[in-house]
Amino acid sequence: QVQLVESGGGLVQAGGSLRLSCAASGRTFSSYTMGWFRQAPGKEREFVAAISWSGGRIDYADSVKGRFTISRDNAKNTVYLAMNSLKPEDTAVYHCAGKLQLMARTPREYDYWGQGTRVTVSS
Numbered sequence: 001q002v003q004l005v006e007s008g009g010g011l012v013q014a015g016g017s018l019r020l021s022c023a024a025s026g027r028t029f030s031s032y033t034m035g036w037f038r039q040a041p042g043k044e045r046e047f048v049a050a051i052s053w054s055g056g057r058i059d060y061a062d063s064v065k066g067r068f069t070i071s072r073d074n075a076k077n078t079v080y081l082a083m084n085s086l087k088p089e090d091t092a093v094y095h096c097a098g099k100l101q102l103m104a105r106t107p108r109e110y111d112y113w114g115q116g117t118r119v120t121v122s123s
Contacts, residue, residue, distance in 0.1 A: 002026045002112040004096050009117030012086055016121070020081040022096030022114055030074040033103050035110060036081045038092035038119075047105040048094070049081060059103055064090075086121045093118050 008020040022034070035050040049070040050059045058070055069082040079096055094117055097110035104110070 002029065002032065002098050004098060004112055004114035006094065006096050006114045006117040009094060009119045011120045011122065014086060014088055014121055014123050016086050017082070017084045018086065018119060020083065020094055020096075020117060020119075022079045022081075024077045024079070024098065026077075029077040029098075032098040032100060032112075034070075034072060034079040035097045035099070035104070036070060036079075036094060037097060037107055037110075038090075038094045039116075040092040043092075045095070045107050047107070050103045050105065051079065052103055057103060059105065061105075083119070086119075088121045088123045091119060091121050 003025040005023050012018055031053055033052055036048040037045050038048050039045040047061050051070045051072050055072055067085045072079040096114045098112040099110045
């Protein structure tokens with residue numbers, strides 16, 4: 001069992017930056033592929049980024065590529081999402097999620113989810 005808790009969300013102006021963190025409980029965190037997803041009001045949850053257990057493989061949605069950076073520190077059981085050049089369309093609740101084995105972009109393939117942290121980007 002893995003429990004995930006996100007933090008770092010907030011209100012920021014367009015062009016600004018935020019860094020989200022996701023702290024995980026459990027000794028097997030380093031075995032998990034970790035992903036970030038977001039859900040805007042009235043929209044489906046969408047993939048943002050994923051990182052393999054070792055950090056050696058990373059995947060980004062086209063909409064955030066070049067602006068967002070996913071990373072992890074297995075010694076701290078934490079995964080991060082650094083978000084730069086934020087746009088109003090990045091406004092959403094951001095969730096981290098974990099799964100074993102292969103990386104994936106589909107929410108239903110992830111087994112563990114955090115409650116989310118809200119990011120609001122004003123124009």
